[in-house]
Amino acid sequence: MHPFAYVAPTTVAEAVAVLTEHGDRARPLAGGTDLLVKARANVWELDAVIDIKNIPELMTLSVNGDGLSIGAGVPCYQVYDNSDVAAQYSGIVDGASIIGGIQIQSRAGLGGNLCNASPSGDGIPALIAHSAVAHIANSSGTREVAVEDFCTGPSRTVLEAGDLLVSIEVPKPAANSGAAYTRFIPRNEMDIAVAGVGVYVILDDSGQNFVSGRIALASVGPTPILASEAGDSLAGKPVNDETIAAAAALAKNAAIPITD
Structure with a gap:
């Protein structure tokens, strides 16, 4: 593994400065469950690793009247253990609770799952279904990117040199809404999804008719897909x-599988 400097900034500005200085040879460290594997395999030759765990904005999880804010470094267990999140964002909890095993979930987070940009990322479809938005900082300021547009290919994202994912913002769920994420795996709970689907729907007051819906897919294309x-x-x-079967057929048509 290529030797690198370990940096532990306490502000977004400090982290962005290090990322800008080192360009593509620097990476943020949140859980490290993907980063260290790739560094050891020399997929990346890094000059600097930036530990984001000391930056308050990246470690904050909050639910308020506007919705849910998930700091980029918040580990999965804090998401699914939060009673307010569990009550309002069941699809996101479904995804966060099956990323790796319990030990992995104590370190890995939805921010890292998103930035890793695996087509099979279990945390991403529910975020897409919930209309989540990624908040990104760099030396020029900040910008927002819808999560469905964040991943551009396997292990590729819209992030450029000097960019830092700060948080994932999720709108407050509408009345009469519900969400879920599920996946098919051939072996056990630690396996990679062969196919996954996240769904967010709104029903009318009678509960008998759909008002709207968002469906997102994992593992069936080069990126997670908004169907x-x-x-x-x-x-x-x-x-x-009948309605659900018709939607499922359309979702199947949206799949564009790639080889392993």
């Missing part, structure tokens, strides 16, 4: 097996 046509097809339709 827009499938989600849009639910609007105004009754909640029954």
Whole structure:
């Protein structure tokens, strides 16, 4: 493994300065469960690793009237152990609770899962379904990117040299809404998903008809996929097996599988 400097900034500005100085030869360290594997395999030759655990904005998890804010360094267990998050964001909890095992979840977070940009990332489809937005900082200021646009290919994202993911912001769920994430795996809970789907739907006051829906897929393309046509097809339709089967067929059509 290439030797590198360990830096532990306490502000976003300090972290961005190190990232800007070293360019593509620097990476943020949150859980490290993906970064260290790639560094040891010399996938990356790094001059600096920036530990983000001392930056308050990146370690904050909050639920308020505007929605949910997940700092980029917040570990998975803090997400699914939070009663307010569990009550309002069940799909995100579904994803966070199956990333790796319990030991991994004590370090790894949804921010790292997103930045790793694996097509099979279990945390990403529910974020997409919930219309989450990534907040990014760099030396020029900040910008926002919808999570469905964040991943551009396997292990590739919109992040450029000097960019730092600060947080993931999720809107407050609408009334009569619900969400879930599930996956198919061939062996056990530590396996990589063969296919995964995250869903967020809103029902009318009767609970008998869909008002709207968002459906996102994992492991069936070079990136997690927002199956827009499938989600849009639910609007105004009754909640029954026929409606769901039709949406499932459209979701299947959105898949663009790649080889391993």
